[in-house]
Each structure stands twice: as C-alpha cells, then as structure tokens.
Amino acid sequence: MTEQHSTLRAQRRAETQRLLQTHAIRLFTERGYDATTVNDVAGAAGVSPMTVYRHFPTKEDLVLIDQYGQLIAEQIAASPAAQPLVRRIGGALIESARTLTGGRHGGDLTPNEQFLLARLRLMISTPALRAKHLDNHYALQQAIVAALDDDGAEPDTAFLAQAAASACLAAMHTALVRWAEDDGRTELPDLIAKAFAAAFGDDIVGTD
Amino acid sequence: MTEQHSTLRAQRRAETQRLLQTHAIRLFTERGYDATTVNDVAGAAGVSPMTVYRHFPTKEDLVLIDQYGQLIAEQIAASPAAQPLVRRIGGALIESARTLTGGRHGGDLTPNEQFLLARLRLMISTPALRAKHLDNHYALQQAIVAALDDDGAEPDTAFLAQAAASACLAAMHTALVRWAEDDGRTELPDLIAKAFAAAFGDDIVGTD
DNA sequence: ACCGAAGTGGTAGTGACTACCAGTGCGGTA
DNA sequence: TACCGCACTGGTAGTCACTACCACTTCGGT
Numbered sequence: 001m002t003e004q005h006s007t008l009r010a011q012r013r014a015e016t017q018r019l020l021q022t023h024a025i026r027l028f029t030e031r032g033y034d035a036t037t038v039n040d041v042a043g044a045a046g047v048s049p050m051t052v053y054r055h056f057p058t059k060e061d062l063v064l065i066d067q068y069g070q071l072i073a074e075q076i077a078a079s080p081a082a083q084p085l086v087r088r089i090g091g092a093l094i095e096s097a098r099t100l101t102g103g104r105h106g107g108d109l110t111p112n113e114q115f116l117l118a119r120l121r122l123m124i125s126t127p128a129l130r131a132k133h134l135d136n137h138y139a140l141q142q143a144i145v146a147a148l149d150d151d152g153a154e155p156d157t158a159f160l161a162q163a164a165a166s167a168c169l170a171a172m173h174t175a176l177v178r179w180a181e182d183d184g185r186t187e188l189p190d191l192i193a194k195a196f197a198a199a200f201g202d203d204i205v206g207t208d
Numbered sequence: 209m210t211e212q213h214s215t216l217r218a219q220r221r222a223e224t225q226r227l228l229q230t231h232a233i234r235l236f237t238e239r240g241y242d243a244t245t246v247n248d249v250a251g252a253a254g255v256s257p258m259t260v261y262r263h264f265p266t267k268e269d270l271v272l273i274d275q276y277g278q279l280i281a282e283q284i285a286a287s288p289a290a291q292p293l294v295r296r297i298g299g300a301l302i303e304s305a306r307t308l309t310g311g312r313h314g315g316d317l318t319p320n321e322q323f324l325l326a327r328l329r330l331m332i333s334t335p336a337l338r339a340k341h342l343d344n345h346y347a348l349q350q351a352i353v354a355a356l357d358d359d360g361a362e363p364d365t366a367f368l369a370q371a372a373a374s375a376c377l378a379a380m381h382t383a384l385v386r387w388a389e390d391d392g393r394t395e396l397p398d399l400i401a402k403a404f405a406a407a408f409g410d411d412i413v414g415t416d
Numbered sequence: 417a418c419c420g421a422a423g424t425g426g427t428a429g430t431g432a433c434t435a436c437c438a439g440t441g442c443g444g445t446a
Numbered sequence: 447t448a449c450c451g452c453a454c455t456g457g458t459a460g461t462c463a464c465t466a467c468c469a470c471t472t473c474g475g476t
C-alpha cells in the first residue's frame with residue numbers, strides 16, 4: 001500500500017526531526033543559540049549539516065515550529081459566533097492552552113511541558129528567535145481571522161477582526177512569557193485568563 | 209567649543225545616514241529587499257560596504273529605526289495615571305501618531321509621510337523586516353511598562369501592565385498595517401482609535 | 417604647525433543558507 | 447527474486463550578512 005509506505009517514511013522522518021530538535025535545544029540551552037552552529041547540532045545528532053536543512057528550513061525552526069496554530073484555528077472555527085470577538089478568540093486560546101499543557105496539573109511537569117518550557121525560554125531570551133516567533137504570531141493571526149466565519153468581505157469587518165485577533169494574541173504571548181518565567185508552576189490557562197482580564201476587562205473572559 | 213564640534217560631526221553623520229537610508233529604501237522597493245545586497249546600497253550611496261555597517265548595525269536597521277519609541281514612552285509618562293491602563297496607553301499612542309503624521313491632513317501626503325509609508329510597506333511585506341519590527345515592539349512594550357509609574361515591584365502588577373501594553377501595541381500595529389494598505393488616505397489616529405474600539409470596546413478610547 | 421579623534425576603506429574570516437551533483441537504501445512491481 | 451524508482455543523504459562550491467583587525471585620511475581644536 002502506498003499508504004503504509006508513506007506512513008513508514010513519515011514516521012522515520014518525524015523521528016529524525018525529533019532527534020535533531022532535542023539535540024539542538026540541549027546545545028542551544030547549554031552554550032547559547034548564537035554560539036552553537038548548525039554544524040554542531042548536526043554533529044551531535046550524528047548527521048551531516050545538509051540533513052539539518054532538509055528537515056528544518058532555518059536554524060530558528062529547530063526551536064520554533066508551533067503546531068498549535070492549526071489547533072487554535074480549529075478551536076475558533078468550532079466556537080459559536082454569537083459573542084464578542086475578543087471573548088470568542090480568548091475562549092479558544094484558553095481551551096487550546098488547556099489541551100496543550102495536558103489538562104492535568106498539580107503534580108510535576110510532563111516531559112512534554114519541560115520541552116515546551118525549554119523552547120519558550122530560548123524564544124524569549126534570544127532576539128532572533130523571539131523575532132521570528134512574533135512573526136509566526138502574525139501568520140497565526142491571519143489564520144484566526146480566516147477561521148472567524150468572516151461575515152463579509154467588507155474590508156472594515158476584516159480590519160476590526162485583525163485588531164481584535166492581534167490584541168488577543170499579544171495578551172496570550174504575555175501569559176506565555178509569564179508562564180516560562182514561572183517555570184510552569186502556574187497553570188497556563190489561568191494566566192491567559194488573567195492577561196485577558198487585564199487587557200480587556202474583568203468580564204470579558206468567562207471562567208467557563 | 210566641544211559642543212559645536214560634536215554638533216557638526218553629528219550633523220554630517222546624520223546626513224550620511226539619511227543618504228544611505230534613502231538609497232536603501234529606494235533599492236529595496238525597486239528590486240526587493242532580499243535581492244538587494246548591502247554592497248548595492250553602499251555602491252548607490254557612493255561609500256564602501258564597511259561604512260554602511262558603521263552607521264547601521266544590520267541591514268534591517270536601514271529600514272526600521274523607529275525613533276517614536278521614545279516619544280511614546282514620554283507621552284505615557286506624562287499622561288495622568290488615574291484611568292484604566294488600556295485607555296491611558298491608547299491615548300498616548302493616538303497622540304504620538306498625531307505628532308508623527310504631522311497633525312495636518314486633507315491634502316497630499318508630506319514627504320515625511322511618503323517616506324514612512326515606503327518603510328512600512330517594506331516592513332509588512334518582507335518577513336525578515338516584519339519579524340525584527342515586531343521584536344522592536346517588544347522592546348517598546350518594556351519601555352511603556354516602565355513609563356507607567358509602576359505602582360510597585362509586585363510582579364502581578366507588572367504582569368497585568370505587560371498584558372495591557374502588548375495588546376495595545378498589537379492593536380496599534382494593526383492600524384499601521386491598515387494605514388499602509390490604504391496608502392495613508394485615512395488618518396492614522398482615527399484608525400488607531402477604531403482598532404482600539406474593535407479590540408477593547410467602543411467606550412475605552414475617548415475622542416479626546 | 418601639530419595632535420588626536422572620528423571616520424573611512426581593505427582584507428580575511430565565520431556562519432547561515434543554497435544551488436548542483438552523486439551515491440544509497442528501501443518499498444513496490446514484473 | 448531481480449529490477450526500477452524515489453526519497454533521503456552527503457559533498458562541494460558559492461553567495462551574502464556580518465565581524466574582527468589593519469592602516470589611512472581628514473578635520474576640528476590647541
């Protein structure tokens with residue numbers, strides 16, 4: 001089956017990517033992002049520098065790669081449209097965060113969360129990564145606007161949606177930074193809710 | 209006088225910088241940012257590639273350099289503290305935009321606005337520039353938070369201010385993008401006010 | 417007339433990234 | 447089972463942003 005074929009290929013590919021990413025983030029954390037060359041990462045993972053570029057278009061993508069973008073967009077599309085934009089987007093962001101951090105809390109962090117935290121810390125402290133990450137938010141913003149059924153092609157509606165979406169993402173990002181500074185001790189969804197309350201008023205995001 | 213001395217030096221330096229920037233933006237607009245090398249810019253301005261780097265730390269800074277950051281921070285610090293964070297920051301941003309676009313409108317764009325528009329268009333369409341510009345917003349956010357008298361070192365207060373500031377800047381950025389797409393036909397302060405209304409509610413920013 | 421500091425240019429290098437080319441393993445087919 | 451094809455890998459050479467480290471000029475102030 002061509003299905004199985006491509007599945008196997010994809011699996012191996014995913015493994016190599018995870019291997020590269022793990023080594024990269026370890027080295028970046030240890031020695032610093034700028035002080036670590038792509039060659040170093042390749043060497044640590046036991047592959048040639050070429051292979052790194054085959055899997056990740058840029059050095060920055062070794063750290064970034066948010067796959068939650070799609071998750072958030074789906075969450076938005078699935079949410080009821082009959083509510084203020086900010087409330088709608090905020091709810092989706094919080095829900096996505098809950099999914100992302102695993103939903104369970106009170107004990108120690110899961111390896112997944114540790115990994116996420118390490119990446120976040122790098123993203124926050126390294127200018128190049130921070131810049132590209134914020135630019136990714138920009139793309140995510142477009143996805144969110146597209147996911148909001150968009151009542152019309154009327155440019156004004158789109159503009160208002162853009163404004164709301166960008167402000168929401170900014171608030172979420174602030175919560176993410178805080179979460180990283182806190183080493184993940186505070187629950188991420190709560191932090192996002194607090195950030196939204198600070199920016200948009202106490203009543204805008206429900207406690208669900 | 210040492211004063212006069214350094215003033216003359218600074219003047220000439222500023223002229224060279226403006227020359228370089230003008231040529232750079234013209235070339236970037238004509239051929240595209242990535243397709244234009246720093247050597248090209250240096251050649252067009254009649255200086256050596258080295259000189260470019262003496263005046264601008266990176267190629268991106270040939271386009272970016274927002275000097276309004278300081279203006280906004282001052283505006284914030286001068287605004288009365290007894291009002292909601294978002295309203296306070298929003299007012300300062302709108303006031304800064306009014307200063308920036310010259311205050312006068314209805315006729316044609318000033319050369320200064322043309323220049324600003326050209327840079328904005330580049331910033332929006334070029335990923336590398338967009339990313340760095342958004343990262344500059346991040347620094348600006350810190351400046352804004354610092355300018356808000358900061359009632360206490362209590363981390364929670366700072367977090368709430370960060371959230372509000374980031375959301376405000378995001379809304380402003382959306383307005384800037386819209387302004388550029390509109391070729392500057394709509395008044396920038398009005399666009400910012402509209403963006404704020406969309407994100408934070410109709411009542412949050414006064415019409416002054 | 418002279419000194420010193422700022423500005424300029426050159427050279428050689430590093431590191432991210434991109435073609436272009438040649439192997440190599442491994443799944444699916446005859 | 448032998449063969450074909452294709453994805454994946456590695457190598458080489460090159461571009462370009464950017465960074466030391468160098469010598470030179472120029473020009474304001476003594």
